[in-house]
Amino acid sequence: xxxxxxxxxxxxxxxxxxxxxxxxxxxxxxxxxxxxxxxxxxxxxxxxxxxxxxxxxxxxxxxxxxxxxxxxxxxxxxxxxxxxxxxxxxxxxxxxxxxxxxxxxxxxxxxxxxxxxxxxxxxxxxxxxxxxxxxxxxxxxxxxxxxxxxxxxxxxxxxxxxxxxxxxxxxxxxxxxxxxxxxxxxxxxxxxxxxxxxxxxxxxxxxxxxxxxxxxxxxxxxxxxxxxxxxxxxxxxxxxxxxxxxxxxxxxxxxxxxxxxxxxxxxxxxxxxxxxxxxxxxxxxxxxxxxxxxxxxxxxxxxxxxxxxxxxxxxxxxxxxxxxxxxxxxxxxxxxxxxxxxxxxxxx
Numbered sequence: 168x169x170x171x172x173x174x175x176x177x178x179x180x181x182x183x184x185x186x187x188x189x190x191x192x193x194x195x196x197x198x199x200x201x202x203x204x205x206x207x208x209x210x211x212x213x214x215x216x217x218x219x220x221x222x223x224x225x226x227x228x229x230x231x232x233x234x235x236x237x238x239x240x241x242x243x244x245x246x247x248x249x250x251x252x253x254x255x256x257x258x259x260x261x262x263x264x265x266x267x268x269x270x271x272x273x274x275x276x277x278x279x280x281x282x283x284x285x286x287x288x289x290x291x292x293x294x295x296x297x298x299x300x301x302x303x304x305x306x307x308x309x310x311x312x313x314x315x316x317x318x319x320x321x322x323x324x325x326x327x328x329x330x331x332x333x334x335x336x337x338x339x340x341x342x343x344x345x346x347x348x349x350x351x352x353x354x355x356x357x358x359x360x361x362x363x364x365x366x367x368x369x370x371x372x373x374x375x376x377x378x379x380x381x382x383x384x385x386x387x388x389x390x391x392x393x394x395x396x397x398x399x400x401x402x403x404x405x406x407x408x409x410x411x412x413x414x415x416x417x418x419x420x421x422x423x424x425x426x427x428x429x430x431x432x433x434x435x436x437x438x439x440x441x442x443x444x445x446x447x448x449x450x451x452x453x454x455x456x457x458x459x460x461x462x463x464x465x466x467x468x469x470x471x472x473x474x475x476x477x478x479x480x481x482x483x484x485x486x487x488x489x490x491x492x493x494x495x496x497x498x499x500x501x502x503x504x505x506x507x508x509x510x511x512x513x514x515x
Contacts, residue, residue: 220296222296226504228289229496233496239277239278242445244264246354246446247481271356287348291345294341307326333392387444401425423495426498430490467479
């Protein structure tokens with residue numbers, strides 16, 4: 168009996184040892200696999216970020232080049248009120264202004280300032296899309312935010328809205344001097360006060376000081392934050408709604424259409440701020456007399472008093488013609504390039 172008990176104990180002990188050994192080996196394999204997967208994720212993360220930067224930069228530059236003629240028409244109409252103190256200004260005519268540009272400046276003048284536009288748009292769009300993806304991940308996974316509000320209680324629209332707004336402010340402030348130079352080059356008609364990008368930078372710094380490169384920054388930040396917030400939130404919402412109802416539609420068509428709707432929504436909401444910032448950017452440029460001397464709020468009041476509410480939306484028509492294809496092309500190109508530059512998933 169004792170012998171049988173000892174044998175039983177020995178057998179049970181051996182089985183337990185074997186089981187423990189097998190469990191240890193199995194756990195080691197799992198740990199090794201987890202470490203390997205984690206290592207792959209760390210390797211892929213920088214590649215994804217670089218891919219987002221490249222995709223964002225190229226998409227923005229390509230979109231702006233395609234819509235440069237309409238962008239220049241928009242800027243010229245926005246600045247029209249600065250040329251006269253009269254309350255009643257000439258009726259906006261796209262074809263008349265386009266004909267004037269062709270007759271007086273030549274067809275290439277539609278792309279006047281496009282080089283600096285591309286120079287601005289490459290880093291701006293790269294930072295914008297990259298920052299959007301990073302802010303979105305931060306809001307979704309930050310433990311502090313989760314403990315206070317819980318991501319489950321925050322709608323995707325709000326996450327996209329906040330991420331887009333923060334991304335717009337980040338990109339806009341980082342590349343603002345290029346945006347100001349772009350506006351001044353595009354605003355020139357026959358008289359060429361600025362001879363190019365470098366000359367414009369030197370002239371502005373010499374005549375207006377270094378801070379002259381940041382003239383109108385406040386209005387820009389007030390406009391670009393809400394503009395990009397609406398842009399991204401509407402785009403993501405329309406795209407999600409579209410794909411849930413028409414899942415077989417081409418991704419390119421969905422991105423193009425969703426981007427167009429987002430462009431109209433953001434431009435309608437923020438166009439007055441965009442007009443004010445354009446006028447503040449060219450205020451006093453080239454030795455011209457100053458029209459507004461009371462800052463952002465004073466400029467709003469002056470435009471409303473002399474040009475009425477229509478003055479705050481002067482140039483909105485070419486803006487619509489521009490943003491529908493422009494924003495659509497930007498999002499479509501970004502989605503395609505992001506997929507192209509993204510490395511394969513470590514889970515596959």
